[in-house]
Amino acid sequence: MELPLLIGVTGGIGSGKSMVCRLFECLDIPVYYADSRAKWLTNNDPEIREKVVALLGNEAYDREGLYNTRFVASSVFKNEPLLKALNAIIHPVVLRDTKEWAGQRTGAPYVVKEAAIMAKAGQANAVDYVVLVEAPVELRVQRILQRDNRTEQEIRAIIERQVSDESRREIADYIVNNDDASELIPQVLHLHDTFLKARSSRH
Ligand SMILES: CC(C)(COP(=O)(O)OP(=O)(O)OC[C@H]1O[C@@H](n2cnc3c(N)ncnc32)[C@H](O)[C@@H]1O)[C@@H](O)C(=O)NCCC(=O)NCCS
Ligand SMILES: Nc1ncnc2c1ncn2[C@@H]1O[C@H](COP(=O)(O)OP(=O)(O)OP(=O)(O)O)[C@@H](O)[C@H]1O
Numbered sequence: 001m002e003l004p005l006l007i008g009v010t011g012g013i014g015s016g017k018s019m020v021c022r023l024f025e026c027l028d029i030p031v032y033y034a035d036s037r038a039k040w041l042t043n044n045d046p047e048i049r050e051k052v053v054a055l056l057g058n059e060a061y062d063r064e065g066l067y068n069t070r071f072v073a074s075s076v077f078k079n080e081p082l083l084k085a086l087n088a089i090i091h092p093v094v095l096r097d098t099k100e101w102a103g104q105r106t107g108a109p110y111v112v113k114e115a116a117i118m119a120k121a122g123q124a125n126a127v128d129y130v131v132l133v134e135a136p137v138e139l140r141v142q143r144i145l146q147r148d149n150r151t152e153q154e155i156r157a158i159i160e161r162q163v164s165d166e167s168r169r170e171i172a173d174y175i176v177n178n179d180d181a182s183e184l185i186p187q188v189l190h191l192h193d194t195f196l197k198a199r200s201s202r203h
Helices: 017-026 032-045 046-056 069-076 080-103 135-145 150-162 166-169 184-202
Strands: 003-008 031-033 108-116 128-132 173-177
Touching: 003 017, 003 080, 003 184, 017 031, 017 108, 017 128, 017 184, 032 046, 032 080, 032 108, 046 069, 046 080, 069 080, 069 150, 069 173, 080 108, 128 166, 128 184, 135 150, 150 166, 173 184
Parallel strands: 003 108, 003 128, 031 108, 128 173
Antiparallel strands: none
């Protein structure tokens, strides 16, 4: 069975990945939100749960047994080795899950995966093209201060743990500029056209 063309949308915290993905959804393109799916899997996959508790202790889940993201964020976003170890538990499961999800959407012209961490296009299990959403760091910090219940210090700690925009550019096939001066909709419509054409040239 041939999987649909898979487009990765990535970018740093507050760059506007989800905003761009919502626009793809408006065009009837299915979107896999890796961050939220990873949390769902961390709540529901017993193997992940066992490994996360072994790594971070019982506090990783609250009294109701739910993934305690507040505790985990405060542990891993200031500790690179812990973050890497957490990634190593969750990411293989998310990759498998993405493939399964894409396999169930063969009727779509292409599908999109939104993720903070993205492997280069063309690698085993990875996406066909990478779209990078960019915005100036200060604007991202302001957006997240408004959106989330996080301090500026917490936001900057996340930015420090994430890869830089320069490294993201090395894997990007397309860049969406989401600063205050650029319009998102025309950029997404242009990408939509490009991916529809890429899909028809595959057949
Ligand atoms: C650390 C956790 C508990 C924080 O949850 P919380 O709800 O507080 O924050 P949220 O998920 O919105 O993440 C905050 C920001 O960090 C980014 N982010 C999330 N995980 C990672 C990571 N492993 N590395 C770098 N950035 C990350 C998000 O994209 C977002 O920009 C949670 O993100 C998590 O379990 N991450 C590990 C799983 C993962 O890697 N998910 C990313 C895609 S598979
Ligand atoms: N062009 C824009 N104009 C105004 N607000 C925007 C714009 N782009 C994004 N935002 C707002 O900024 C915040 C961050 O955007 P969004 O959630 O899409 O970022 P993200 O990259 O998905 O972040 P995260 O990595 O935390 O998931 C949201 O509240 C969103 O509504």
